[in-house]
Amino acid sequence: MSFKPPRPDDVLEAASRLRNVARHTPLLQSVRLNDLVGGTVFVKLESLQHTGAFKFRGAYNSMSRLDRARFPRGVLAYSTGNHGQAIATVGKMLNIPTTVVMPSDAPHVKVERARQQGAEVVLYDRKTQTREAVAERLRAAGGFMLIPPGDHPHVIAGQGTVALESLQLLGQDGVEVVIVPCGGGGLAAGTCLAADACHCTAEVWAAEPEAFDDTRRSLESGSRETNLASATSICDALLAPTPAVLPFSINQHRLSRAVTANDATVLKAMRLLFEEFRVVVEPGGAVAVAALLANPSLLRGRRALVLASGGNVDQHLFLQAIS
Amino acid sequence: MSFKPPRPDDVLEAASRLRNVARHTPLLQSVRLNDLVGGTVFVKLESLQHTGAFKFRGAYNSMSRLDRARFPRGVLAYSTGNHGQAIATVGKMLNIPTTVVMPSDAPHVKVERARQQGAEVVLYDRKTQTREAVAERLRAAGGFMLIPPGDHPHVIAGQGTVALESLQLLGQDGVEVVIVPCGGGGLAAGTCLAADACHCTAEVWAAEPEAFDDTRRSLESGSRETNLASATSICDALLAPTPAVLPFSINQHRLSRAVTANDATVLKAMRLLFEEFRVVVEPGGAVAVAALLANPSLLRGRRALVLASGGNVDQHLFLQAIS
Numbered sequence: 001m002s003f004k005p006p007r008p009d010d011v012l013e014a015a016s017r018l019r020n021v022a023r024h025t026p027l028l029q030s031v032r033l034n035d036l037v038g039g040t041v042f043v044k045l046e047s048l049q050h051t052g053a054f055k056f057r058g059a060y061n062s063m064s065r066l067d068r069a070r071f072p073r074g075v076l077a078y079s080t081g082n083h084g085q086a087i088a089t090v091g092k093m094l095n096i097p098t099t100v101v102m103p104s105d106a107p108h109v110k111v112e113r114a115r116q117q118g119a120e121v122v123l124y125d126r127k128t129q130t131r132e133a134v135a136e137r138l139r140a141a142g143g144f145m146l147i148p149p150g151d152h153p154h155v156i157a158g159q160g161t162v163a164l165e166s167l168q169l170l171g172q173d174g175v176e177v178v179i180v181p182c183g184g185g186g187l188a189a190g191t192c193l194a195a196d197a198c199h200c201t202a203e204v205w206a207a208e209p210e211a212f213d214d215t216r217r218s219l220e221s222g223s224r225e226t227n228l229a230s231a232t233s234i235c236d237a238l239l240a241p242t243p244a245v246l247p248f249s250i251n252q253h254r255l256s257r258a259v260t261a262n263d264a265t266v267l268k269a270m271r272l273l274f275e276e277f278r279v280v281v282e283p284g285g286a287v288a289v290a291a292l293l294a295n296p297s298l299l300r301g302r303r304a305l306v307l308a309s310g311g312n313v314d315q316h317l318f319l320q321a322i323s
Numbered sequence: 324m325s326f327k328p329p330r331p332d333d334v335l336e337a338a339s340r341l342r343n344v345a346r347h348t349p350l351l352q353s354v355r356l357n358d359l360v361g362g363t364v365f366v367k368l369e370s371l372q373h374t375g376a377f378k379f380r381g382a383y384n385s386m387s388r389l390d391r392a393r394f395p396r397g398v399l400a401y402s403t404g405n406h407g408q409a410i411a412t413v414g415k416m417l418n419i420p421t422t423v424v425m426p427s428d429a430p431h432v433k434v435e436r437a438r439q440q441g442a443e444v445v446l447y448d449r450k451t452q453t454r455e456a457v458a459e460r461l462r463a464a465g466g467f468m469l470i471p472p473g474d475h476p477h478v479i480a481g482q483g484t485v486a487l488e489s490l491q492l493l494g495q496d497g498v499e500v501v502i503v504p505c506g507g508g509g510l511a512a513g514t515c516l517a518a519d520a521c522h523c524t525a526e527v528w529a530a531e532p533e534a535f536d537d538t539r540r541s542l543e544s545g546s547r548e549t550n551l552a553s554a555t556s557i558c559d560a561l562l563a564p565t566p567a568v569l570p571f572s573i574n575q576h577r578l579s580r581a582v583t584a585n586d587a588t589v590l591k592a593m594r595l596l597f598e599e600f601r602v603v604v605e606p607g608g609a610v611a612v613a614a615l616l617a618n619p620s621l622l623r624g625r626r627a628l629v630l631a632s633g634g635n636v637d638q639h640l641f642l643q644a645i646s
Contacts (some may be wrong), residue, residue, distance in 0.1 A: 025347055026371055045371075047601045048349055278370045278634030280601040311601030319642055 003224030005249050006153035008197035011160035011190060014061040018161055022057050023049050027166050027305075030276040037292050039299035042175065043273070044166045047281050048312025051085045054162050054187055054309045055149070059086035061158030063148050064094055073143035074098055078131040079236055080106045082310055083149040088117035099144065101135045120275030131241070150186030150244040160190025161297060164197060166305050172200045177304040179288040182206035182215050182258065184236035187309060192254035197322045202305070203256035207288035209266070215251065216258035218243050234317060237310060259298065260317035261290035269293055270321035273308060285310035328572050329476035331520035334513060335383040341484055345380050348371050351513065351627075352487050353599040354392060360615050362622035366596070367489045370604050370634025374412045376405035376560070377485050377510055377632045378472070384415045384481030385470050389419060397421055398446035401454040403429045404560055405633055406472040411440035422467065424458045456482065473509030473567040483513025489628050495523045500627040502611040505529035505538050506561035508570030510632060515577035526579035527629070530611035532556035533590070538574065539581035541566050555587045557640060560607030560633060572600035582621065586612035592616055593644035596631060604642060608633040 026045045026091075033041050050056040063075055077087040084100045091098035098119040100160030101124040102111060114121050125132045139146045147155065163178055178195060182188045188206045195202055206215045211231035218225045226242040233239065243251065261269070266283045269290035273281045288306045292299060313321075327378070331536035349368045356364050371641065373379045385474050386398055397420030400410040407423045414421035421442040425434060426449040430443045447457045462469045470478065488500055501518060505511045511529045518525055529538045534554035549565040556562065589606045596604045605611075611629045615621060636644075 023349070028346065028371070049370075051602050083477065188365065268631070274603065276486060278375050278603040278636075280455060280597065295572070313601075319646075323642070 003153045005246055006157045006193060008193045010153065010157035011164050011193045011197045014057070014154070014157040015164055017061055017064055018057055018158065021060060022161065024165060025049055027169055028277055033272065033274055033289070037296050039301055040303040041292070041299065042170060042305050043277070043289065044162060044168065044305060044307045045277065045279055046309050047164050047279055047285055047305060048064045050310045051082065051087065051089050053082035053086065053285070055082040055086035056089065057161050058158035058186065059083070059090045061148065062152060062154035063087070063090045063094055064144060065154060065179070066096060071143060071145040074145070075136055076135055076144040076146045077101070078135040079111050079149055081196070082312055084114055085117070085312070087147060088114045088119035089122035089295045091119060092117045099138065101131050101138070107277055151246045152186035153246065154251070156186050156190045156247060157193065158190070159187045160194040160197070161193040162187070162309070164194035167194060167198045167200050170305065172198050175202050175303045175305045177203050177205060177299065177302055179205045179207050179259070179291065179304055179306045181284055181287045181307060181309045182208050183239040183240060183284065183320070184211070184244035185205045185215055185251050186244060188215070188255060189247035189250040191307070192250050196254070199239060204254060206251065206255055206258040207291040208258055208260050209235040209238055209287060210262040211259050212238055213258065215243050215255070216260065218248060219252060219255060219258055222247055222252065224248055234266060235284035235287055237282060238287065257293040259295060261287055261294045266290040267292045267321040270318070274322050280311045280313060281308045282310045282313040284315065324418050325639070326476045327568060329480040329516060329568055329616045331516045333476065333480035334350065334487050334517045337477070338389055338484045338487050340384055341380055345484065347488060348372055350492055351600055355599055356612070359394070360619050360622045363426055363626040363630050364622065365489065365493060365529045366600070366612065367485060367628060367630045368600065369485050369630060369632050370603055370608055371603055373570040374405065375411045375606070376409065377414065377482055378405040379410035380484050381509065382406070382409035382470070382476035383480035384416055385477035386413045386419055386473060387434070388477060390467060392402040394466060394589070397468070399458055399461055399467040400424070401458045401591065402472055403433050405635055407437055408440070410470060411437045412443035414442060415440045422461065424461070426455050436480045438556055459481040471567070473507035473616070474569045474574070476569065479509050479513045479539065479570060479573070480516065481513070481515040482510045483520070485510070485630055486514040486628065487517040490517060490521045490523050493628065495521050498525050498626045500526045500528060500622065500625055501529045502530050502582070502609055502614065502627055502629045504610045504630060504632045505531050506535070506560060506607065507563040507567035508538055509567060509573050510630070511538070511578060512570035512573040514630070515573050517547065519577070527577055529581040530614040531579055531581055531583050532561055532610060533585040534585045535561055535641045536581065537564070538566050538578070539583065542575060542578060542581055544576065547571055557589060558607035558610055560605060561610065582614040582618060584610055584617045588617045589613040590644045593641070597645050603634045603636060603638040604631045605633050606640065
């Protein structure tokens with residue numbers, strides 16, 4: 001399967017498809033955060049989205065177009081995390097069967113949550129199989145539409161609506177910088193398209209965990225770099241080994257830079273968001289705020305939109321962040 | 324001091340005063356909560372308001388009208404909690420001096436937070452003095468406008484804007500019931516006026532901690548009943564000993580009933596709100612949701628607006644709720 005990259009207009013179309021379906025999530029300022037960075041930061045609390053993450057938008061934007069005659073077995077996805085939950089939830093909403101491929105050692109609660117949404121869960125052995133191979137074998141048997149977490153034009157366009165609805169509120173000259181958490185790069189790519197769609201010339205920055213700075217290095221080298229297999233981070237939503245193909249084809253032209261934060265700073269950002277807004281943001285969702293805390297002079301005198309992209313955090317980790 | 328009760332139009336006026344000042348907080352549904360009660364529940368997450376509670380609205384609505392010539396020393400309030408923080412914060416926003424009377428054994432962090440907002444903190448000995456007497460002595464010395472937490476028409480009208488902005492979204496026939504956390508009754512009274520202001524005939528229910536059901540008993544008897552001095556509850560924002568005069572004059576005619584929940588159910592409601600919306604709601608803010616969990620048949624087949632009124636929770640208590 002290969003797709004043509006989505007274009008700015010696709011984000012506008014996704015937005016009309018998502019109208020009255022996705023939540024219009026809050027866009028808030030914190031005096032304390034503004035003071036810390038010496039600038040103006042608008043935080044988009046996408047953790048309040050259905051399923052607790054922006055992934056709902058891409059899932060709905062793709063699945064609501066599904067040709068049921070062509071894909072009678074519905075939608076197939078591989079993800080233990082936010083993308084899988086979004087696919088299962090949208091499947092329930094739209095009455096589309098869903099199958100989610102998960103490792104057999106995935107947390108029981110995540111498997112159960114997907115099943116509760118009506119998804120069929122296919123378990124595989126992480127030691128002997130890859131999720132892509134398992135999913136591809138199912139897909140090849142026929143009847144399934146495979147929706148990958150980032151490498152799909154409707155997914156990217158859907159994710160772009162997070163920034164689009166923020167920029168439409170802020171005005172096309174409302175901010176000079178947009179900072180977005182980045183794993184495979186789907187949200188970043190959608191954000192780049194959204195900025196162009198509303199004629200906003202703001203820089204777009206990717207924010208990555210320090211040990212998963214593949215997009216930063218890829219922007220420098222001009223080709224898709226990989227992370228060390230031994231790399232670790234608490235940002236479980238951002239552990240892609242390398243930038244996804246389709247997102248990177250957009251990001252390499254429109255992203256201005258990538259910034260990073262380590263785990264300790266991510267925990268600080270989670271705490272700050274808890275104290276300032278009384279919300280729960282997951283590590284990967286807090287990495288853009290964390291990158292500002294790590295580099296507080298980056299935004300001096302500037303105005304920025306910062307995406308807090310999800311809130312599905314392991315309870316123990318959240319307790320660690322706020323204690 | 325005695326005031327004329329506010330009227331529905333005062334809530335509309337407060338709303339225009341608060342436009343672009345107060346946050347338009349999210350109004351969300353949870354499939355799980357809907358399933359639990361067999362009805363449709365719209366939860367208004369006012370915990371995301373400035374200062375983390377609806378009290379910001381009443382404080383701003385009163386303080387933005389302050390006659391500085393008449394009250395050169397600014398605003399005086401007695402409250403360790405959300406009202407005091409709101410007064411201090413609005414004082415900083417509007418450059419109005421504020422004085423907050425707090426007991427000398429108040430948590431250090433609350434005293435510090437008020438001071439950080441520029442408030443002067445006057446400490447008193449809880450064993451030998453009452454906060455009302457201390458505040459009254461300061462007020463009598465001249466120059467201060469005293470803003471009580473509920474017994475004030477502009478405060479009540481400001482609090483009414485929480486329900487107003489929800490009902491304006493939902494439509495005048497959008498819900499059949501509005502459920503609102505109730506301590507002194509200011510938020511409940513404002514909600515009654517708001518319903519009338521938008522010609523919404525929905526019932527308004529007060530929700531109280533089980534041991535602080537003074538409003539429930541007062542509605543039955545027709546006069547302001549008091550709680551036992553020995554009563555305890557984790558709902559620290561709702562521990563008023565008796566309904567406030569002005570709010571009760573409204574509530575006794577417009578409230579349909581009062582419902583209650585005990586501490587254990589309040590903790591469950593906090594956990595549900597955390598899991599469903601990834602937000603932090605304080606015990607008093609969660610009591611209306613808790614009352615539904617305690618009586619899950621109350622809303623069967625009905626549509627309700629439920630206010631989650633604040634999010635300033637002690638960290639240990641929050642950990643207890645979600646563990």
